[in-house]
Amino acid sequence: xREDSRxxxxxxxxxxxxxxxxxxxTEEQRETYLEERTLAAEHLPDAxxxxxxxxxxxxxxxxxxxxxxxxxxxxxxxxLVYPVLQMAGVEExxxxxxAENIAASIIFYLYFVLMTKWRGQxxxxxxxxxxxxxxxxxxxxxPTVLFREWIxxxxxxxxxxxxxxxxxxxxxQGLHDYFADTAVIHERSxxxxxxxxxx
Numbered sequence: 001x002r003e004d005s006r007x008x009x010x011x012x013x014x015x016x017x018x019x020x021x022x023x024x025x026t027e028e029q030r031e032t033y034l035e036e037r038t039l040a041a042e043h044l045p046d047a048x049x050x051x052x053x054x055x056x057x058x059x060x061x062x063x064x065x066x067x068x069x070x071x072x073x074x075x076x077x078x079x080l081v082y083p084v085l086q087m088a089g090v091e092e093x094x095x096x097x098x099a100e101n102i103a104a105s106i107i108f109y110l111y112f113v114l115m116t117k118w119r120g121q122x123x124x125x126x127x128x129x130x131x132x133x134x135x136x137x138x139x140x141x142x143p144t145v146l147f148r149e150w151i152x153x154x155x156x157x158x159x160x161x162x163x164x165x166x167x168x169x170x171x172x173q174g175l176h177d178y179f180a181d182t183a184v185i186h187e188r189s190x191x192x193x194x195x196x197x198x199x
Contacts, residue, residue: 055189056172057130059164062184068124073111077104112149117142121187131187144180152176
């Protein structure tokens with residue numbers, strides 16, 4: 001009998017000890033959780049604290065970047081297109097649909113499409129710290145880039161006055177930006193905005 005009562009008491013004591021340990025562990029976990037929440041809340045911007053705005057690239061900055069891109073494309077055409085056409089024995093023609101003009105146009109559009117999709121910026125934009133960003137998505141999609149660089153740029157190149165629109169639009173968008181829901185921004189403003197969101 002005594003052994004039974006002793007073993008019962010021991011079992012009860014063990015059970016109480018286990019309950020105490022569980023309570024202690026739960027309390028520690030709760031404190032850790034609260035500490036983590038407090039630290040996370042300290043790093044969030046206040047509701048009244050403004051997140052830095054994007055700094056849109058104006059007409060002149062974009063023009064200089066575009067002129068640099070034309071220089072790069074012209075150099076690529078001179079290095080790649082003309083020697084290949086000469087080796088192939090294709091005669092130089094001055095027409096709009098000559099082989100050299102078609103090849104140069106392909107290089108022009110491939111350059112803008114691939115660089116914009118791959119990096120969000122061409123070499124000219126990289127030099128001047130500019131970047132193309134989507135306004136309603138997290139990253140540039142192929143349809144957006146193709147529309148912006150082929151259809152939009154064709155319209156803007158055909159009717160030059162459309163490039164001047166950049167100077168008067170609130171987000172400094174060209175026609176091709178407006179219809180593709182994109183904007184050209186200063187890359188530093190994007191870095192500041194991103195760091196404000198992550199801190």
